[in-house]
Amino acid sequence: MGLGYQKTDRNAFDYDLWFDVALPTLALRGPQCDLHADNCISFIGAAQTFGRFVNNPFPRQVGRFLERPIANLGFSGAGAEFYLQRPALMALLAKSDTVVVQSMSARSVSAGVFKTARNNGVLEFQAGPRKGESFLAQEAYRILKTEYGDDALVAQRKAVQEKWLEQHRDLASQISGRKIFLWLSNEAPGDNLDYSRSAIGQFPHMVSAQMVSALPEMGFEVIECVLNPEPVQILINDHSHMVERVFGAQNFPNRPDKLRALNVYYATPALHDKAARLLCKALL
Template identity: 35%
Template sequence: MGYYQERDRSITNYQMFELGNTGLSFRGPQPHTLAQGDYFTCLGAAQTFGCFGDRPYPNLLANWLKLPVLNLGYGGAGPSFFLHNSALIDYINRGKFAIVQVMSGRSESNSLFDTGGLEYIRRRSDGEQLGSEPAYQELLTTCDRDFVNQIIAETRQNWVSSYQLLLSKIKVPKILLWFSEREPDYQLTYNNIYCLFGKFPHLINAQAIAQIIPFANDYIQCVSTRGMPQLLINRLTGYPTTLNLAYQRPDLGDKTSFYNDYYFSPEMQRDAATLLKSACQQYLY
């Protein structure tokens, strides 16, 4: 079923399906064809998956372009997730073109943490698995600022290298998408973990983006907060409902609320699709 479907079943049906022999489940609807050049792909994290919405930007574009989409949005994914799962790159390269979301830096490995390309990480020193928030919070609490800066710089450079490699492996036209509530340029501070990470995509700044843009055919920047926070509506009753955004994640605490204040709203999804449409159209023929 998948984590998001289990957590969000009262809100929406993601029509999850297992993709070929990858062993991975993705959001549907499953494309009716995956023949060479008969679909396009969108790869990214939860923002591409489209939590709490019936029509994320990949689905909107598929409808507008009259072309099936393979939505490869995967919760917590960073660029190295797709490098670790090379079968996904084969699917991407069989499509007509690809939209590549700018993903979080906290899903990238460094000398302290092995992420496997996802947000839930393994601490190298003792093998303990934990979320990126408590892992980096401990780093902030126990280490001096110079060491924290060193780890952040290392993580960003690894992220850049992973993106450059991923984009070089994608042979079809690729549109790099910055999709966020903030501009790329931000200044990290050390007050707490949220100031360190910044808004999604965590840890990533304009300097990091500038190093990967040349590896894409197009770059689209969507900065929006429309519809946030999003009131959660039970799809069966039509009434507001609560949901714990940290479902089965005790490391994140209890985040039960009537509102989604993290995943991007349906209005934001439409904003992204609107900005992407013309860039996609040039690759249809």
């Protein structure tokens, strides 16, 4: 999880990872904070909440602006089930004053032919010719489309969308404090479902506008944070200030050379800044 990002990105970003006694196996984004503080705002989500490729992720900005304790509980690839399966995390959420739930991809959901593995970013086939094999989510869905067929893909999308809603309902029922759902994307809800470019659409993958509209009845306040177009982020070495090829050829042989020093997927500092402003406005 966080260790993987630190390893890949360490010349450009120091995530200052730390471990809490209550969660000794989970690498948390630094700086250290008191997860059990009164009046705490907890943030859950994937790499965007963790703050990959940013020095000042939106949870930290919110804490500073509002002068309130925060707990950044973002983990790479996480979906709602990542939290639901971990009682220690759910206990923290249950006693938080406010919980901000970042829009998490429906690809990080165990349903249909897939079961999530490790963190939720890896999927294992549960049926068919690839049964038992694991792939990164994007690749797993590509295989599903090419080898299992379009009907299987459509059925899979429907299965994970239903499960996504069920998991968010479960999540909401276990959070007694204020609940905010943060839509964080380059696309507005619904516009992220262009399946012509990718089998799972754009981030948050396969989460539709209809699904988002079902969240208020679960108790979520919905905040939409969209930045489009989002400027490409050039990755810079934080000590030499030279362009840093974070995605080196040795570990990322399939990545095009021109993209080795660019962030073209994760939320950029500009999107984090916008999210922080919107959240502060809502929480003030």
